[in-house]
Amino acid sequence: MRIAVVGASGEVGRMILRYLEELDFRPKSLDLYASAKSAGNTLYYLDKGIEIKELTESSFEAGYDYVFFAAGGGIARSHAPVAGVRSSLVIDNSSAFRKNPDIPLIVPEINGDLLKSYQGIVSNPNCSSIQMLLPLSALDKAYTLKKIVVATYQAVSGSGYGGIQTLLAQRAGAKDKGIYPEIIDLNIIPQIGVFMDSGYSMEEEKMINETHKILRNEEIAISPTTVRVPVIYGHSEAVYAEFERDIELQEAGELLKAAPGVQFHENNYLCPLDIANSNLSHVCRLRYGVDRRSLNFWNLGHNVRIGAAANAVNIMLKHIELNNG
Numbered sequence: 602m603r604i605a606v607v608g609a610s611g612e613v614g615r616m617i618l619r620y621l622e623e624l625d626f627r628p629k630s631l632d633l634y635a636s637a638k639s640a641g642n643t644l645y646y647l648d649k650g651i652e653i654k655e656l657t658e659s660s661f662e663a664g665y666d667y668v669f670f671a672a673g674g675g676i677a678r679s680h681a682p683v684a685g686v687r688s689s690l691v692i693d694n695s696s697a698f699r700k701n702p703d704i705p706l707i708v709p710e711i712n713g714d715l716l717k718s719y720q721g722i723v724s725n726p727n728c729s730s731i732q733m734l735l736p737l738s739a740l741d742k743a744y745t746l747k748k749i750v751v752a753t754y755q756a757v758s759g760s761g762y763g764g765i766q767t768l769l770a771q772r773a774g775a776k777d778k779g780i781y782p783e784i785i786d787l788n789i790i791p792q793i794g795v796f797m798d799s800g801y802s803m804e805e806e807k808m809i810n811e812t813h814k815i816l817r818n819e820e821i822a823i824s825p826t827t828v829r830v831p832v833i834y835g836h837s838e839a840v841y842a843e844f845e846r847d848i849e850l851q852e853a854g855e856l857l858k859a860a861p862g863v864q865f866h867e868n869n870y871l872c873p874l875d876i877a878n879s880n881l882s883h884v885c886r887l888r889y890g891v892d893r894r895s896l897n898f899w900n901l902g903h904n905v906r907i908g909a910a911a912n913a914v915n916i917m918l919k920h921i922e923l924n925n926g
């Protein structure tokens with residue numbers, strides 16, 4: 602199997618390599634691409650040094666089985682279609698193609714069936730959408746989801762390495778705002794992405810659009826508030842959801858225990874520092890909302906793992922399972 606990672610030097614790119622290593626995945630070849638800035642640097646995969654190459658127009662001429670893009674929307678728009686011509690699957694982590702009706706937006710545990718016989722570009726959803734939809738999809742199957750009201754508490758690594766650098770520089774005394782609209786150290790910022798005409802931020806609109814597309818139901822009402830917090834890794838979300846049917850709390854807990862990609866914590870709660878190397882979406886503090894048809898829970902996920910790299914690699918594994926079985 603021939604694999605390429607574009608943006609290999611970034612937060613998501615490095616985590617794709619780490620997760621593949623953890624799975625002891627041994628491709629026939631592994632090529633790493635980034636900008637001219639990182640070209641020539643060496644990254645290690647299963648103890649073997651691999652030199653990063655500069656991404657160019659001809660990078661995909663030889664063809665790959667799987668190409669991961671983790672270099673932002675601009676690079677995806679300019680290079681992913683070219684890569685898609687000669688590759689079995691191109692898995693893009695940016696938002697460039699997520700709203701395109703011809704391009705699947707995949708969480709393998711929820712709608713991985715769309716990968717059967719598919720070739721070309723696939724979009725990896727937004728980090729805050731993936732972790733929230735893994736548990737909600739399991740509850741939706743049993744009780745039929747009608748409405749979601751969610752507030753997020755998103756880590757700075759969600760903005761890439763620049764977010765971590767900004768927080769650490771401010772911790773060390775820097776007074777400039779770095780990549781954020783406000784100081785993030787010892788503060789929280791109720792804005793992720795630009796504000797849209799609707800009054801929602803771009804991150805909030807992503808959660809709305811992606812929920813509809815992944816759950817294949819445009820009728821679900823969803824109102825998110827996305828907030829950046831001074832945490833390095835791990836997004837938290839306070840989720841309130843309404844359903845069409847009455848819910849037995851015990852049964853909802855059992856459904857969450859059985860849901861793929863989800864870990865349900867019945868008697869304790871987790872904080873971002875607790876989920877170090879986890880590739881799961883964690884659900885804690887499950888309780889009724891305003892009545893027996895609504896639920897509240899606390900949801901945690903490692904944004905670079907389940908929110909990006911692990912879901913991207915799981916898309917590849919599902920594609921292999923469905924098409925080479």
Ligand SMILES: NC(=O)c1ccc[n+]([C@@H]2O[C@H](COP(=O)([O-])OP(=O)(O)OC[C@H]3O[C@@H](n4cnc5c(N)ncnc54)[C@H](OP(=O)(O)O)[C@@H]3O)[C@@H](O)[C@H]2O)c1
Nearest residue numbers: 608610611612613635636639671672673694695759761762
């Ligand atoms: N971080 C998260 O939690 C997260 C979650 C979900 C989705 N995503 C998405 O994943 C993508 C990558 O995010 P990230 O957090 O990994 O960002 P990052 O840490 O800033 O890394 C960006 C990567 O893109 C590469 N790059 C930049 N310009 C390039 C160019 N002209 N040609 C080739 N490579 C180029 C960089 O290479 P150099 O080192 O050479 O500059 C680096 O490898 C983004 O679309 C982001 O929205 C991120």
